[in-house]
Amino acid sequence: MNSVQHTARVGLLFLLGLALIWVTYEALGSKSALSKTGYPIVAGFQNLKALKQGDDVRMAGVRIGAVETTQLAGHRVEAILRIDKKVTIPSDARATITSSGLLGTNYVAITLGTPHAAPLGPESEIRTYESADLGTVMAQLGDLGEKLEDTLGAVSGAFRSQDGQPSLFERLNQLLSDNGNKIDAVMSNLESITNKVNRGEGTLGKLVNDPAVYDQLLATITEIKDAANEARGFVTGAQELVAHVKTGQGTLGTLLYDEKATADLKAMMANFAQVSEKLSKGEGTLGKLINDDTLYTDAQATLQKADRALGAMGDSGPITAVGAVANALF
Structure with missing residues (x-):
């Protein structure tokens, strides 16, 4: 029985070793095949954040390539990405370096871009943007902790007496002691006011306790709203009337904006002035009838x-x- 179990364990270990060898072979084979058949693109960054050769290149979480090599290029660093030839990357896609977890390896993440954008060709450069890594976040948290500690120290110092000066609590206590009578008087007045309101005295008390006053106030507000609506309607009508007059519509619009009508009116007024002048001078039959007795x-x-x-x-x-x-x- 023991020999059978021993044999079974050896067999399982052997199969497990074969499986690991096969997985390793497939991973290395896929990367080597990708390096032979894929096309390269360039991604420039300010910091590679421990990105190294062989790390994944993913688009929307799907592995589409690997980092072929990294190199310095002036004031930045570049990662040469080997992309599967079956994958097309839009020209408006963007790449960044991210991590697969707190303790995971870094990889290059590429956005999907838009479907109508032109594809990136071999040796072309993809747009990139910097993302905060774990170290940067921890450094910012450290700075925030230091600022918080300084703030708490300042608050604590304000509550403590320093250089013979009383603390904040001592000042507040002294303020309350010096103005205790005034505070009592204010509280008494407030109590008196609230009692009057509860008894329905004064305008505020009636508004709070008398429903009739509230109804009258509500009716007054309703009338004011109706008057405002009527005024708004009047203003709207006046605006429409002014608009009609400005467009030359109606008698008044014609008189104001029609040059021919204005000229005719002026001529008529001139003729009327001449006739009245002749009448006043006694000219003509009607003028003689008016002026000659x-x-x-x-x-x-x-x-x-x-x-x-x-x-x-x-x-x-x-x-x-x-x-x-x-x-x-x-």
Whole structure:
């Protein structure tokens, strides 16, 4: 029984070793095949953050290549990325160096870009951006801790007495002691005010306790809102009227903006001024009727003669009446 178990364990270890050898071979084979068939692109950074040859290149989490080599290039460093020939990277995609975990290795992450952008060709350069690594974050946290410690020290110093000067609590205690009577008076006044409000005294008390006052106030506010709406409607109507006048619509718009109508109105007013001037001077028939009283006197005499002639016609026959009328008129 023991020999059988021993044999089984040896067999399992042998199979496990074969599996590890196969996985290693496939990983190395895929990388070597990629180095032969893929195309290179260049990614420039300020800091490679321990990125090394053989690290993954991923797009949206999918491995599409590996880091072929790293090199210095002036004031920056470059990573030559070997990309699988089956993968197309848009020209507006961006690359950054990120970590697979707190203790994981770094890799190059590439964004998807837009589908309509032109693809990057071999030996072309991809745009990059810097991302904060764990060391930078820890350094910033350290700086934040130091600033927080300084702030707490300053606050603690404010609460302690220094150089014979009283502390903040001592000053507050002294302030309360010196103004205790005033504080009591203020509290008493506040209590009195709240009691009056609770009893419904004063305007505020009525507003709080009397529903009728609240209803009146609400009705007044409603009337004010209605008046505001009416005023708004009036203003809107006035704006529309002004707009119509400005466009030359209507009688007023025509008079203000129609040059022909304005000229005709001016001509009419000029003619009216000439007629009134002639009337005032006594020119023409109407002017004489208005200014010359001789015509009035003659007309009055004629009417008197006609009256006498009609009286004579009543006292005589037809033939005699005609003669009487003729004598009376002429």
